[in-house]
Amino acid sequence: MKLLTYYFYCLLFTMMSCINTENKLRVEVFETSAKGNQLTKITEFLDSDTKVTIKLTPEQTFQTITGFGGAFTESSAYLLNKLSKKNRDTILRAYFAKEGARYSLTRTHMNSCDFSLTNYSYSPVEGDKNLEHFTIEEDRDDLIPMIKDAIAISEDGFKIFASPWTAAPWMKDNNHWVGGKLLPEYYDTWALFFSKYLDAYKAEGIDIWGFTVENEPHGNGNNWESMHFSPKEMTDFVQFHLGPKLENDGYGDKIILGYDQNRAGLKEWVDEMYRDEASSKYFDGTAIHWYESTYDYFPEALQYAHYKAPDKYLIETEGCVDSEIPKWQDDAWYWSKEATDWGWDWASEAEKYLHPKYAPVNRYARDIIGCLNNWVDGWVDWNMVLDRQGGPNWFKNWCVAPVIVDPDADEVYFTPIYYIMAHFSKYIRPEAKIIGHENSDDTLMVTAAINPDDTTTVVIFNETEVPKNINLSVNGKTVDFAIDAKAIQTVVIPKA
Known part of the structure; x- marks a missing residue:
């Protein structure tokens, strides 16, 4: 009897262990x-x-995920070229290799931006309406080699979309790099510019996935390269010029993202972009930035944009800790609430609450999770690499990047922001649900x-x-x- 009891308890223990294992x-x-x-x-x-x-x-x-990543800028590429080959490779592998963050969605700029060394355009000859003198020569020393090296390192590959900050001054009503609008007589020229860019980068072996039509069409306070569009002006440009031009030139599969500025302004833009079937045809999605607030991710605006065009992309195309000189080798700062943004000093009193002191790590983690829980399918950081000043930036618009370098000492600092980005980019892959x-x-x-x-x-x-x-x-x-x-x-x- 005792032996039977012993076997019974052994069997019961075995069964319970199996149940526990199955439920673990x-x-x-x-x-x-x-x-x-x-x-x-x-x-x-x-x-x-x-x-x-x-x-x-x-x-x-x-939503289905498009990807996560950062931006190829002239400033980042220039700094990589000033480092030793070992450190340059370390950074690019950290972003793109399988053992690294595995970035899958990236951005770059067409013509110069604030994170360029100087102002330049691919259409340098005034009055060249047919863009016979179009050239990407300015990108050959820094930007193109950085992109090519990243492509060589990435086993999975990644998407690249390009954004213009401005057309050349001669195409604009104020004849200036900063502010102003594209003159109507150059709408076709500017559409051709996008097609020429695709041709030129294709010749370099770089496939461009798509575009945002204009970086920050509201402008940026007339500080650095910008070109203004109203919602209707951008929609008309895409519907009657850019979309048909890309289609006619065999680039109808390229992605066009409208808007490309802060989330608080989403409603008026998506209402215009998707005003009817004819305009919606050429917009593949909406691009947004976080600078209206790096604390509030505007869930209602994101929800509105999604339900306005539920089959379109909704991608956060730029975010960074701006108006800050990055702290060097000081992880604690990135977890503290001492960081500010432009609005801490410059926002109106009515909007100050949107710009509290807030830890850089918290900004990234909260914003990405908040976006993912409100239909955003891609999240792209700004510069991949900056120096200890937060540049180079021709306007001295200093910002923070996930990787900070000291090119004179050939030293590299992976800030906590790098690891925050990797928590998403490495483990939530394109086509995830x-x-x-x-x-x-x-x-x-x-x-x-x-x-x-x-x-x-x-x-x-x-x-x-x-x-x-x-x-x-x-x-x-x-x-x-x-x-x-x-x-x-x-x-x-x-x-x-």
Whole structure:
């Protein structure tokens, strides 16, 4: 009898162990934290009195991801050329290699921008309406080699879209690099400019995925290169000039993104861009920036833009910590609330609340998660590399980049922002689907996606001072772990 009882309990224990194993969710957890983790794989977790439940609902799907990445600028490319080959390769591999951040969506500028060494245009000859003297010679020393090297390193490949800050002054009503509008007699010339650009870059072996029509069409306070469009002017230019020109020249498959400025202005722009079938035909999506506020991600505006054109792209095409000289080798600063932006000093009193002092890490993590939870399908950082001054920038518009370098000393600093970007770009891949989730703690930000290879990625951001225990569940399976205070985690669930 005792022997039978023994066998019974052994069988029961075995059955319970199998049930527990079957219900156990296998995960890998990677963390970046104020305490010093840098996309570090975590296997041991601190215990906490704060309990959070997160339930994934994969049957609830949202947008398809286009990608994450940063911008190729003349300033970044120039700095890379001043570094040793070893450090140059280290940076490019950190952004594009499989073991790095695996950037999948990138931007570059057509003609010069503020993060150029000087003003220049690919159409330097005044009155050249047929662009017979079009040239990308200015890009050959720095920008083109950086892009080509990134292409060679990337195993998965990445998309590139290009943005003009301005046409050459001779095409504008104020004959100046800054401000003014494109003269109507040059609308066809300017459309031709885009086609010529595609030809020239194709000849270099660089495939351009698409364009934004104009960087910041409201202008930038008339500080650096800009060219103004109203919503109607841009829509008319695309519908009657740019769209047909690209189509006629065999580039009808190239992506055209309208607007390309702050989210607060979305409604009037998408209403005009998608005013009817004829205009909507040529717009593939809407581009947005975050400078209206790096604290508020404007969920209502994002929702409006999506439902206005649910089958179109909605891509955040530029964001950075601006109006700041980056701190060198000081990770703590990137986690502190001492950083400001342009609005801290310059916003109107009525809009000051949108520009509080706010930690750079928090800005990126909150904004990307907030965007992903409100239909945004791509998120692109600004410069990939800047120097210790936050330049070079011909206007002295200093900003922060994920990677800061000292070219004189040949030193490289990967700021915490680099690791924040990698939490998304490395683990949420193009064609992933954002899925639903339930989160019991509204101080914790969460987003989740199913990748094309059927792995699931969950990103959790805890900006509080309190560590939190997490119970994560999906499809009846659960796992318990913890997130530290002031930390971001990417949780990878392998294919079932």
